[in-house]
Amino acid sequence: ACILGLESSCDDTAAALVTSDRQVLAHAVVSQNDAHRPFGGVVPEIAARAHVQILPGLVRDVLRDAGLGIGDVDAIAATAGPGLIGGVMVALLTGKGLALAADKPLIALNHLEGHALSPRLADPDLGFPYLLLLVSGGHCQLLEVLGVGEYRRLATTIDDAAGEAFDKAAKLLGLHFPGGPAIERLAAQGDPSAVPLPRPLVGSGEPHFSFAGLKSAVQRAAAADRHAPADIAASFQQAVIDCLVDRTRLALDRSDSPALVVAGGVAANASVRSALQRLAADRGRRFSVPPGWLCTDNAAMIAWAGAERFGRGMVDDLAAPARARWPLDPDADKVRGAGV
Ligand code: ATP
Ligand code: FE
Numbered sequence: 001a002c003i004l005g006l007e008s009s010c011d012d013t014a015a016a017l018v019t020s021d022r023q024v025l026a027h028a029v030v031s032q033n034d035a036h037r038p039f040g041g042v043v044p045e046i047a048a049r050a051h052v053q054i055l056p057g058l059v060r061d062v063l064r065d066a067g068l069g070i071g072d073v074d075a076i077a078a079t080a081g082p083g084l085i086g087g088v089m090v091a092l093l094t095g096k097g098l099a100l101a102a103d104k105p106l107i108a109l110n111h112l113e114g115h116a117l118s119p120r121l122a123d124p125d126l127g128f129p130y131l132l133l134l135v136s137g138g139h140c141q142l143l144e145v146l147g148v149g150e151y152r153r154l155a156t157t158i159d160d161a162a163g164e165a166f167d168k169a170a171k172l173l174g175l176h177f178p179g180g181p182a183i184e185r186l187a188a189q190g191d192p193s194a195v196p197l198p199r200p201l202v203g204s205g206e207p208h209f210s211f212a213g214l215k216s217a218v219q220r221a222a223a224a225d226r227h228a229p230a231d232i233a234a235s236f237q238q239a240v241i242d243c244l245v246d247r248t249r250l251a252l253d254r255s256d257s258p259a260l261v262v263a264g265g266v267a268a269n270a271s272v273r274s275a276l277q278r279l280a281a282d283r284g285r286r287f288s289v290p291p292g293w294l295c296t297d298n299a300a301m302i303a304w305a306g307a308e309r310f311g312r313g314m315v316d317d318l319a320a321p322a323r324a325r326w327p328l329d330p331d332a333d334k335v336r337g338a339g340v
Contacts, residue, residue: 001074001310004059004098005303008051008091009083009111010137011035011042014299015058017066017073020307022121026065027300028058029293037177041167048086055094070102075315077306080108081323082138088322096318107306108320111297112328115263116145117308118301122290130288131257133248133276136264137163137178140209142251143328145261148308153329154251155207162240162266165211169218169236173229183233184269190234195227197239199246207251214239240266241275248276252283259286268292 002025007014016027032050036042063069078095081088092108099106115134120126128150132143140157160168163180170179175186197217200210214236221232252260260280266272273289280287294301309315 001307002068002072003107003303003306003310004062004070004073004076005299005301005306006055006059006076006078006091006095007111007114007297007299007302008055008087009079009081010087010297011047012297013051013054013058014297014302015055015062016299016303017062017068018121018300018303018307020311022124022304024121024300025068026062027298028061029298030054030058033178040171040177042084044084044086047084048090051087051090055090059094059098070098070104073102073104075105075107075306075310077107077109077302077309079111079114079302080320080326081110082326083111083324085322085324088324092320092322100318105310105315106318106320107309107314108316109302109305109309110326110328111302112139112326113149114301114305116143116151116328117148117305118263118290118294119261119288120308121300121304122294123288126259126261126286126288129257130259130261131252131255133244133260133262134264135162135244135262135266135272137161137167139264140211142207142248144255144257148312149314151328153327153332154254155209155247156332157209157211159210159212160215162209162211162244163264165215165240166266168215169233172215172219172222173233180265180269183237184271186230186233187237187271188234190228190230190232192234192238194231195221195235197221197235199239199242202243202246207247209243209247211240211243214243237269237271241272244272245275245279249279249283252279252285257285259288261287262289263295265296268295
């Protein structure tokens with residue numbers, strides 16, 4: 001089957017065509033970085049308006065690149081949340097319009113399921129279950145991925161997400177938005193042990209995360225004017241990695257899953273990837289992480305998750321709602337010792 005995927009939940013507009021045998025026939029992403037840069041973060045109203053302008057042209061482009069018409073597509077998968085609601089509505093309503101006009105099934109996808117299943121697009125041998133570290137701009141969670149639509153959340157952040165921490169640290173260092181790639185580049189020239197920074201929650205009994213205290217420490221280090229920005233960036237990145245590895249090790253030691261998988265924008269970071277790869281090897285687990293372009297927001301992961309659902313007969317009604325909040329695990333609110 002061939003699935004058209006549509007994504008507009010944050011500041012990236014994207015469309016892609018992916019088959020159920022893992023061929024990415026075409027994909028296109030337009031990032032709105034330049035539009036949001038003067039504000040140092042994503043402005044929801046600007047993002048939503050830009051999606052309206054950009055998305056239809058991307059659908060036309062990917063169909064043309066693949067040499068297909070909308071009639072050749074088997075289903076349309078659109079992100080229906082979670083995210084900035086004005087943006088979410090653009091992909092969802094575009095998907096509904098196309099589904100209605102071409103008489104195709106609609107799959108109203110959870111963006112987090114797109115991240116969660118993206119490793120299976122790149123890695124055909126990755127079966128269920130796997131332990132997933134989902135590290136993105138809005139989320140930092142450990143989940144058991146038991147199957148398509150079956151997620152059990154083990155841990156989450158009690159304050160900031162990992163990507164959010166990168167973005168805030170970058171802002172404190174005067175780097176351009178988005179912060180993750182900027183910190184990674186600067187960190188390459190710095191000493192990761194130069195600046196003493198805290199490792200919040202490391203060693204604590206539940207595998208939750210916390211990054212707010214780390215951000216404050218970066219703020220103090222930057223204000224003290226004693227350290228080179230590259231040393232602060234490298235030390236910050238190392239502190240985040242130490243937290244991710246420690247918390248994931250705890251979850252892994254409690255998990256029977258044969259594989260450790262990392263996904264979401266922060267998984268594009270080469271040092272993050274290699275640290276978790278070492279952890280998996282150390283604990284005798286298979287390791288999988290998608291290529292960088294599949295980690296940050298894209299529509300191939302949406303189309304692929306759509307293919308996974310379509311193949312299992314999981315399609316949605318044209319009345320599917322747009323959702324600003326949408327936890328992957330229905331029991332998420334009951335997770336011990338942390339908010340959502
Ligand atoms: P969510 O998926 O939680 O709704 P989002 O879609 O905004 O949030 P993603 O696009 O998955 O998030 O990831 C973006 C985040 O990843 C940003 O916070 C960005 O700084 C971070 N990021 C991207 N590349 C890197 C990198 N190389 N190193 C560290 N962080 C990175
Ligand atoms: Fe995302």
